Amino acid sequence: xxxxxxxxxxxxxxxxxxxxxxxxxxxxxxxxxxxxxxxxxxxxxxxxxxxxxxxxxxxxxxxxxxxxxxxxxxxxxxxxxxxxxxxxxxxxxxxxxxxxxxxxxxxxxxxxxxxxxxxxxxxxxxxxxxxxxxxxxxxxxxxxxxxxxxxxxxxxxxxxxxxxxxxxxxxxxxxxxxxxxxxxxxxxxxxxxxxxxxxxxxxxxxxxxxxxxxxxxxxxxxxxxxxxxxxxxxxxxxxxxxxxxxxxxxxxxx
Amino acid sequence: xxxxxxxxxxxxxxxxxxxxxxxxxxxxxxxxxxxxxxxxxxxxxxxxxxxxxxxxxxxxxxxxxxxxxxxxxx
Numbered sequence: 001x002x003x004x005x006x007x008x009x010x011x012x013x014x015x016x017x018x019x020x021x022x023x024x025x026x027x028x029x030x031x032x033x034x035x036x037x038x039x040x041x042x043x044x045x046x047x048x049x050x051x052x053x054x055x056x057x058x059x060x061x062x063x064x065x066x067x068x069x070x071x072x073x074x075x076x077x078x079x080x081x082x083x084x085x086x087x088x089x090x091x092x093x094x095x096x097x098x099x100x101x102x103x104x105x106x107x108x109x110x111x112x113x114x115x116x117x118x119x120x121x122x123x124x125x126x127x128x129x130x131x132x133x134x135x136x137x138x139x140x141x142x143x144x145x146x147x148x149x150x151x152x153x154x155x156x157x158x159x160x161x162x163x164x165x166x167x168x169x170x171x172x173x174x175x176x177x178x179x180x181x182x183x184x185x186x187x188x189x190x191x192x193x194x195x196x197x198x199x200x201x202x203x204x205x206x207x208x209x210x211x212x213x214x215x216x217x218x219x220x221x222x223x224x225x226x227x228x229x230x231x232x233x234x235x236x237x238x239x240x241x242x243x244x245x246x247x248x249x250x251x252x253x254x
Numbered sequence: 255x256x257x258x259x260x261x262x263x264x265x266x267x268x269x270x271x272x273x274x275x276x277x278x279x280x281x282x283x284x285x286x287x288x289x290x291x292x293x294x295x296x297x298x299x300x301x302x303x304x305x306x307x308x309x310x311x312x313x314x315x316x317x318x319x320x321x322x323x324x325x326x327x328x
Binding site: 002003009010012019024025026027028029033185189198 | 259261266267269270271272273276277295296308310311313314315316318319320321322323324325326327
């Protein structure tokens, strides 16, 4: 602590000092930091159990100082179901990317949400497969150029981008579903409140909580970190509108 | 006079993405283009520390948690 100064913001202690492997400007690390800030503020570091996916965030367990289980590709929701049913008093969350949750793990995700499994799903949607080299993902935007869609995504051949938050919000087992973004400080602060809300609703055993986080990928979008902010604002958020898609606590209050 | 802030940026943790520079409302941060850290990356630094108001926008946006923000106590 500096003499004559009060602390305003510091890296949460629940985030390990390890240097993260993410590319400069990647929103994955911001989300890691936010989840760990919420864990620190709620004082659940010793109880919370995370499930890490396969993808860019495969090493999430190296950075977050909480109990972690690695799942097979796409199976994080299935693994989290087992953990939550065995240890119902522990907060459980999965941290998944779009290749993991929306492609190979779509069945696990939809069925876990349909059963209303009482854990939180943090879904990072950056519209591309990051770790494997920028291939087209289910969430890739129309016309977006990737290594497997060099002329842009053509919906006639490969279908339309999936709006996971809207899809999941239709399922009766879901208690809370929201889409947030991390493209500016205001949205980051809002996202943190939503993460906290997910853990709070989970503690009340109301159902699955699903948070879609619109993210970026500077390396595979071939843009600088600052230019990805414009792409997120002008392209991603037009197709993936932010907001609460479902909140059972809000309807109860009415 | 507005309350003064103070930012501390960890040179080795910074990856030089520039998000903090982009979102600093007082434009007191900049990427050091002349020097690199041990990973070979240019890092952000406070070039006009007197202008800092301690809003912590830089630290909130910093993906790597390299920034610590203090505010002058009254």
